[in-house]
Amino acid sequence: MLKDSKFSSHLLHLSQLQTINHKTLDEYRDRLKTYEDYLWFGKPDQISAIECSRRGWACKSNDLIECVNCHAQIAAQLPSVLKKDLYTECIENIFRSLVDSHHRYCVWKFMIIPESIVQLTDIFSNETVNTLLKEAEIFLSRIHRITIVGQLQTMFQIEATDFDLLSSSHLNDPHLLSAFKILVFYWKFNNSSLMCDKCCREIHIDMNHLTFDPILSHRAWCPILKNDQWKKRIEQIENILYKTSRNKLSNIKANNDQMEQILPDIISTQNLFHELISSKEYYRSCVQ
Ligand SMILES: [Zn+2]
Ligand SMILES: [Zn+2]
Incomplete structure (x- = not known):
């Protein structure tokens, strides 16, 4: 005792x-x-x-x-x-x-x-995406060049024009997209290292040229790797971007409908155009 x-x-x-x-x-x-x-x-x-x-x-x-x-x-x-x-x-x-x-x-x-x-949080709003983008801008201001390696090279296909839908302040910079793709998967930038917020793996990085696999750099037991949670995160981001694209498209279409009463011949060509290409590609053709 x-x-x-x-x-x-x-x-x-x-x-x-x-x-x-x-x-x-x-x-x-x-x-x-x-x-x-x-x-x-x-x-x-x-x-x-x-x-x-x-x-x-x-x-x-x-x-x-x-x-x-x-x-x-x-x-x-x-x-x-x-x-x-x-x-x-x-x-x-x-x-x-x-x-x-x-x-x-x-x-x-x-x-x-x-x-x-320890729980993973879903990404379901433009605000979350914009917050990640702002963090990516800060990250990019400290590092010169980023190369993404691994499965994300082919699995996370986003383009700068997707983000212009959310905010016009973001430049068409492929390195900004790469920085964004890293931060989406719970990596936090701190001085000269990246640390996962969930498995706490800390990786010291080359500030001149970062070559990074945002998925396999996690510890084997990190929750982001469990049950393909990282793939769900990609879907959530894409849903937000494409949903915004669709809203923008409906506005464009509303304008087109007004024009339809005036210029039927032109609109019939546009309708054909709608059928031939996907909505995302169509939007890109409009904003470029
Ligand atoms: Zn104890
Ligand atoms: Zn991790």
Whole structure:
């Protein structure tokens, strides 16, 4: 009992945690950074790097985590997945340990980082796209050249004219689009590095010429890679851009309808034009 009270005086208490939110989040990210792919490999969702970090655990070495507050440790070597029952039981035991193994006075026995911090947020408004564009402009002001490599080269086909629909202030600069394509996938620029907001991988970059794969640069367990979340993000961006394109097109069409009463011959040619090309291409032909 004496040992407990002496020990507990060194522990972080609940009241302290509630007054240091920003510090608490920074410390959560510091814990998350310790989960290198090769140290915490092949762990299921229940005991993922994120779940362990949310409960105060940092990775110390291969399959070994330690509480940053009470210094309790959990060894997490899993049996083969082929031994299904044993494998499932082992995961459940480790999952329970994430709470039970803390010292009785350790704050992480009672606390958890809110799920909202780790959840991915959908992009559903022009405002979000414009905010990302503004961040991309700031990013681009610090770096000379950007080359995107990997699957995004072919999978995320957007053009400067798409963005002109949202804001006329953005220049037709392919490097701005590349900067945008990086920031869409949770990368934050800070001094001379990029860091993922979700898996906390930090990558120091060449400020003269950045060659970057915005997808595979994440840690293997990053939520953006899970269930192809990054592909959904591309769809969300494209939906916003094309929806705005369609609105613009309907305005153009309304103007055309007014003209139709005056110039029927010209409009019949335009209708044919509408049928031959997609709406997006049509809009581009109008704005160029
Ligand atoms: Zn603890
Ligand atoms: Zn990540």
